[in-house]
Amino acid sequence: MRSGAWRRELTDELGQGLPPGRLVTDPGVIPSYAHDEAEWAPYGTPAAVVRPRTAEEVRHAVRFCLRLGAPIVPRGAGTGLSGGANAVEDCVILSTEAMTAIKEIDARERLAVVEPGVVNDHLRAACAEQGLWYPPDPASAPWSTLGGNVATNAGGLCCVKYGVTRDYVLGLEFVTGTGELVRVGRRTAKGVAGYDLAGLMVGSEGTLGVITEITVRLRPAREPEHTVAGHFSSVVDAGHAVAAVAEAGLIPSALELVDRHCLAAVDEWKHMGLSTEAEVLLLGRTDSAGPAGELEADAMLACFERAGATYAVRSTDQYEAEALFEARRLAYPALERLGPVLTEDVCVPRSAVPEMLARIEETATRHDTLIANIAHAGDGNLHPLLITRPGDEASKRRAQAAFEDVIAAALRLGGTVTGEHGVGLLKRDGFTAEAGPAVLALNRAVKDALDPRGIFNPGKVVA
Incomplete structure (x- = not known):
């Protein structure tokens, strides 16, 4: 721990170069910035919080921290689930929450320029007003910010067809580990000059720099979706339906799985009456235009039925269809109301989804957890949610053991430890096992090159 004199020097001098209100030292406020939503991920006590409004204010904070050797933990809305925004002791939390300008939406070039504090849904709504669409849609879209989405390469419900955040980032402005403000990427539809430094920053979890501006690609507004709902007697049967959709060559615009535990939690909270109807609910959508969309929906329905759905139907009620997908989005916050939730984020090949779901069930039984x-089942991204009783340490230990076993099972099936939440703190051991020594060394070399003093988000991703 740093000395009191060091912390006073940090806060006194840091505040001198910032406008009033940017520096937070109130001990009653600082703890609210100390961690994200990752259950049980460790965190320290920040020395200060900086809430800049401009790129120059970010640069000032970075340069000062460089001079004093103070670690910096960049933070967006704090909705992360891997501990990536958790404070280290005596760090400066650099929160981009006040950088909320949508600077430009260019309908001709189909791009938008935003600051990192812009909420995902706010950008999507602004684009919709001009007949445009920003596809990445994490379940946290009503609260999470674009800066955090870029930092973790966030996905969402429609990424099975339209890709993840990296597929939409054209360019970035960020402050480097030497305190320089730089721009990387482009605004053009094509461009291959030099290394893809914008792509490198996406998914870097605040370990390589502080993002101050983002240029994203947009798409035209899409056609209305056709929704298919299927009830299954087990998650494994639903997994077979997911595999069948892939084998049929269908590319749904969404394919989501929600089990009875999630449905019951949503019902208890919102009284939607879903948990009385199915052990597992599988929701598929297609947004292809005209007759092609009708044919794809029929083909998806047939896949559900062949895989053993106890009930399957194409929804003709748009309100009902939206309610089903709203239940999917509500599943995580509904479960949080029941007790501490440790969230997994493994991704496996689509053909391995049934086997992975079976192994998750075996793990739950083995560890009495x-x-x-819930799952973005169409692209193999599964979110097992491990639920414990408040204050029950034995339950917590069993859940942590189950967490590690799920990661190991995903790797054995050719998967990855994280599909969209990031490595942060919770997945470092898993990432080490997945990457191997040579790839870890490459990651560390990149980190050393872009952050030579090691001040950005120390201890995250690669220790």
Whole structure:
């Protein structure tokens, strides 16, 4: 721990170069910035919080921290689930929450320029007013910010067809580990000059720099979607339906799985009456235009039925269809109301989804742990949710053991430890196992090159 004199020097001098209100030292406020939503991920006590409004204010904070050797933990809305925004002791939390300008939406070039504090849904709404669409849609879209989405390469419900955040980032402005403000990437539809430094920053979890501006690609507004709903007697049967959709060559605009534990939690909270109807709910969508969309929906329905759905139907009620997908989005916050939730984020090949779901069920039984399942099933990204009782340390230990076993099972099936939440703190051991020594060394070399003093988000991703 740093001395009191060091912390006073940090806060006194840091505040001198910032406008009033940017520096937070109130001990009653600082703890609210100390961690994200990752259950049980460790965190320290920040020395200060900086809430800049401009790129120049970010640069000032970085340069000062460089001079004093103070670690910096960049933070967006704090909705992360891997501990990536958790404070280290005596760090400066650099929160981009006040950088909320949508600077430009160019309908001709189909791009938008935004500051990192812009909420995902706010950008999507602004684009919709001009007949445009920003596809990445994490379940946290009503609260999470674009800066955090870029930092973790966030995905969402429609990424099975339209890709993840990296597929939409054209360019970035960020402050480097030497305190320089730089621009990387482009605004053009094509461009291959030099290394893809913008792509490198996406998914870097605040370990390589502080993002101050983002240029994203947009798409035209899409056609209305056709929704298919299927009830299944087990998650494994639903997994077989997911595999069948892939084998049929269908590319749904969404394919989401929600099990009975999640449905019951949503019902208890919102009284939607879903948990009485199915053990597992599988929701598929297609947004292809005209007759092609009708044919794809029929083909998806047939896949559900062949895989053993106890009930399957194409929804003709748009309100009902939206309610089903709203239940999917509500699943995580509904479960949080029941007790501490440790969230997994493994991704496996689509053909391995049934086997992975079976192994999750086996893990739950073996460790006597309640595991609820939601999934972006169409691209193999599964979110087992390990639920414990408040204050029950034995339950917590069992859940942590189950967490590690799920990661190991995903790797054995050719998967990855994280599909969209990031490595942060919770997945460092898993990432080490996945990457191997040579790839870890490459990651560390990149980190050393862009952050030579090691001040950005120390201890995250690669220790």
